């Protein structure tokens with residue numbers, strides 16, 4: 694896969710992560726969202742010569758890419774093919790009792806978005822899949838074709854902040870009575886038909902929020918975040934930093950609440966760190982990113 698081209702995913706706020714995670718030699722860090730290994734690579738460089746990174750990732754394609762990229766770090770880099778929500782049990786299986794820092798860079802990677810057949814994007818006509826993790830069972834098509842109208846509206850509204858959620862849910866359930874919605878293009882068309890033209894957004898595709906909402910539902914993204922933030926203090930050494938990069942207001946709220954309400958954490962700054970204008974210009978995907986940092990007390 695790595696043919697000498699630069700990796701197709703630019704790590705967001707790479708420098709800000711390093712200055713907040715504070716990697717040091719001899720320590721063990723968990724990258725809960727390894728992806729293509731961009732952040733892991735910079736953490737491994739910063740905690741050399743003997744610090745270690747354990748990279749959690751549930752997407753086999755990403756693991757293959759990152760493993761090749763990080764091969765040069767030898768035994769200092771270890772992959773865990775598992776959801777980061779299984780942090781405690783996976784570390785226990787690996788015989789690791791304590792860690793010195795945790796990074797989460799949430800959401801999908803550019804590689805996942807740009808691989809048409811994974812079904813994350815309406816830019817490609819493909820089966821409506823959207824599973825990030827290889828072990829997940831339920832696809833986006835399963836949800837679209839079987840959830841009740843009310844549940845669909847809740848998913849679109851709560852996870853996608855889609856104001857036309859009820860209209861779209863109603864159109865989907867009417868459409869699927871005649872024909873199952875199995876492809877990205879079919880869903881994008883149904884969403885476009887559901888929303889009166891005057892309400893079509895100008896800056897984003899009319900189906901953007903519905904696709905985001907379904908991806909979050911398929912991958913149980915909010916539940917996984919709640920679980921790891923609740924469990925992590927059990928394995929974090931005192932003084933260890935937790936850095937969370939979010940791209941969604943609800944993820945940011947979940948993170949801020951955990952860092953302020955759980956007495957095991959101290960939130961470093963009530964304002965999140967955001968990318969510089971220069972970073973946003975170089976990598977537009979970073980524009981909605983927020984980095985929150987807490988210390989394990």
Ligand SMILES: C[S@@+](CC[C@H](N)C(=O)[O-])C[C@H]1O[C@@H](n2cnc3c(N)ncnc32)[C@H](O)[C@@H]1O
Pocket residue numbers: 702703704705725726727728729730731732733749750751752755775776777778798799800801802825826917
């Ligand atoms: C935004 S990308 C991370 C990019 C990475 N920081 C880099 O620099 O290449 C997010 C990655 O996290 C993975 N991911 C998301 N949720 C996960 C979970 N619950 N467990 C394991 N991996 C997860 C996705 O499959 C995706 O590859």
